[in-house]
């Protein structure tokens with residue numbers, strides 16, 4: 001089985017394509033013959049050791065320790081190649097996507113990946129496997145960040161600001177917030193303003209042109225109900241003033257760019273704003289993946305532009321992600337699995 005592996009935590013340049021054993025499936029596992037794997041910032045951060053605690057345990061999946069050689073990647077699409085004895089609702093040959101537990105379990109940049117069945121969802125025939133690999137991490141993160149909004153529990157018509165609206169997570173957060181009935185503003189570089197507006201944002205603020213406050217306050221004088229921050233960093237504290245008391249700041253943990261969070265928590269508490277730090281969970285992601293795949297297949301949710309790399313070009317894909325400024329999603333063509 002060909003896979004993109006790393007022999008130790010380090011730079012993306014150290015990954016290599018190697019032969020690894022085909023994984024065995026346990027009773028509740030699914031073996032997927034991978035067609036495409038999505039590339040996310042977590043992939044190069046994880047390679048650098050950024051998602052490991054001091055004991056070598058995964059911060060994202062605390063029950064797992066990293067072992068080497070480690071296979072990279074969390075997103076994948078493909079077809080079901082085998083199922084464990086207790087998996088009765090997926091068929092061999094069925095096209096699926098997964099939000100896997102990533103390298104600490106078994107990464108997706110491999111011709112076969114083993115995942116727990118609740119992390120796997122069938123996809124409708126109108127969604128291609130290439131498209132399927134491009135959404136699990138980014139779209140479920142956006143879904144989980146919007147939480148009660150996507151569940152319809154917040155009163156209709158909240159105002160939502162997505163900080164970093166042109167990236168993978170931002171692209172889905174803007175659209176999902178719009179679909180939930182919210183009015184949406186987003187930040188992006190000027191060059192990406194038209195793209196973010198095309199996703200449904202009423203207001204796009206160029207974060208490079210100065211403070212966000214004047215434009216956001218002109219749009220929503222009392223402040224917005226929800227801010228989803230996909231950018232992080234020291235300026236995150238400035239977002240608090242944009243939120244009305246009783247509102248909520250959701251910080252999508254970036255690991256590399258986050259401060260220790262204390263200042264943010266205190267500023268939020270002082271203003272009467274709830275503050276959540278989100279780390280996406282793959283556990284039970286099937287329902288979210290299914291709902292998202294249906295929205296995509298129905299054309300109610302749009303994928304960004306896709307850029308395809310070959311498996312041998314994994315290091316280049318990871319470098320492209322790390323360089324930032326990615327508008328759209330990067331996917332690796334891993335195998336020749338197509339719908340059967």
Ligand SMILES: NC(=O)c1ccc[n+]([C@@H]2O[C@H](COP(=O)([O-])OP(=O)(O)OC[C@H]3O[C@@H](n4cnc5c(N)ncnc54)[C@H](OP(=O)(O)O)[C@@H]3O)[C@@H](O)[C@H]2O)c1
Pocket residue numbers: 040041042045137138141163164165166167168169170187188189192207230231252253254255278279280281321324325326327328
């Ligand atoms: N905690 C979790 O579970 C979780 C899950 C998924 C992702 N993440 C993290 O969330 C972040 C975003 O992920 P992604 O997949 O969306 O990344 P991405 O596709 O690479 O997009 C990042 C976007 O951020 C924008 N950006 C950069 N600096 C900015 C700034 N100062 N202000 C506003 N926007 C800025 C860029 O847009 P412009 O070119 O328009 O500036 C870029 O398109 C990453 O740090 C990732 O690791 C965390």
